[in-house]
Amino acid sequence: xxxxxxxxxxxxxxxxxxxxxNDMMIDEAASRRHLRDVAxxxxxxxxxxxxxxxxxxxxxxxxxxxxxxxxLEEEGxxxxxxxxxxxDGSLQAARLARMAEAAGAQALLVFPPNSMIMGGQLxxxxxxxxxxxxxxxxxxxxxxxxxxxxxxQGYPFDTLxxxxxxxxxxxxxxxxxxxxxxxxxHIRALQGGEAGRAITVLTTHSAWLMASLSxxxxxxxxxxxxxxxxxxxxxxxxxxAGDLPAAQAINDRIYPLAxxxxxPPFLDMHNRMKECxxxxxxxxxxxxxxxxxxxxxxxxxxxxQALTAAHLPPVGAVSAAAE
Numbered sequence: 001x002x003x004x005x006x007x008x009x010x011x012x013x014x015x016x017x018x019x020x021x022n023d024m025m026i027d028e029a030a031s032r033r034h035l036r037d038v039a040x041x042x043x044x045x046x047x048x049x050x051x052x053x054x055x056x057x058x059x060x061x062x063x064x065x066x067x068x069x070x071x072l073e074e075e076g077x078x079x080x081x082x083x084x085x086x087x088d089g090s091l092q093a094a095r096l097a098r099m100a101e102a103a104g105a106q107a108l109l110v111f112p113p114n115s116m117i118m119g120g121q122l123x124x125x126x127x128x129x130x131x132x133x134x135x136x137x138x139x140x141x142x143x144x145x146x147x148x149x150x151x152x153q154g155y156p157f158d159t160l161x162x163x164x165x166x167x168x169x170x171x172x173x174x175x176x177x178x179x180x181x182x183x184x185x186h187i188r189a190l191q192g193g194e195a196g197r198a199i200t201v202l203t204t205h206s207a208w209l210m211a212s213l214s215x216x217x218x219x220x221x222x223x224x225x226x227x228x229x230x231x232x233x234x235x236x237x238x239x240x241a242g243d244l245p246a247a248q249a250i251n252d253r254i255y256p257l258a259x260x261x262x263x264p265p266f267l268d269m270h271n272r273m274k275e276c277x278x279x280x281x282x283x284x285x286x287x288x289x290x291x292x293x294x295x296x297x298x299x300x301x302x303x304x305q306a307l308t309a310a311h312l313p314p315v316g317a318v319s320a321a322a323e
Contacts, residue, residue, distance in 0.1 A: 008171075009045075049084070051223070054067065085134065091133065116153060118152065128159075154177060164199055202220055207258050228310070254310065256309035268292070271286070
């Protein structure tokens, strides 16, 4: 039974990165080391694997199973692990869900199917059937990944309410609506029980995290937590405590990294995070699988400057300062 059947699915939940070797194969040892580094942060509620941050789009079923298994072996006794469900078909999603439950995951982060991108919002029964198909395959709690409406993959508000009403295993949404008005509506309505029961809103608006958390989201699920989990924990705690000066001071450190991570092209955000781990001496390589491509030296330099501005100076900068 999932631990999230007895406690809320809230708090700070980093989504970890996936390390590759120079042949673009999974580097298990480096990935384990990264997971340990993140999991050592005090105050985390869980960790997500097989998400955007781990380039799940470029990993096959067997690779995703392997990733989940070695992550559970590494940290599953210390923190609950949430497994991403990234599939264009509902039957494939159900297969991934069964695999995740059998392996020992504690919850599922369910991505919207790309197959719904050309008008799926107009057919709410498609979203309902997708999630019911997964729910029929597993008892694990689910997090609905809510995309921006303009993407063609976001669930309209009324559809989201129906999903929560009709599928009891939905316990939270990961809100990437990218619309401040809709985001606040999600927080007030969903956490307030408008769907008949309260569920958690986990923000992933990491480009404007302090503003988002100040609206009342009860947690966050973010790939930026792969680099700055301690700052995310501190920010949520400060906001919850109503300590505005402390929250502002923490946000002053997060700001330069948010500006660097989420600048266009947006799709390079996790690529940039990998480069930051190398600059910080936490990883040896920043290899990504195509179609993602290695960043240029100028951008890597800008990432180093952002780390320094966040009081996380790159290893080389620390050595130079010591000299």
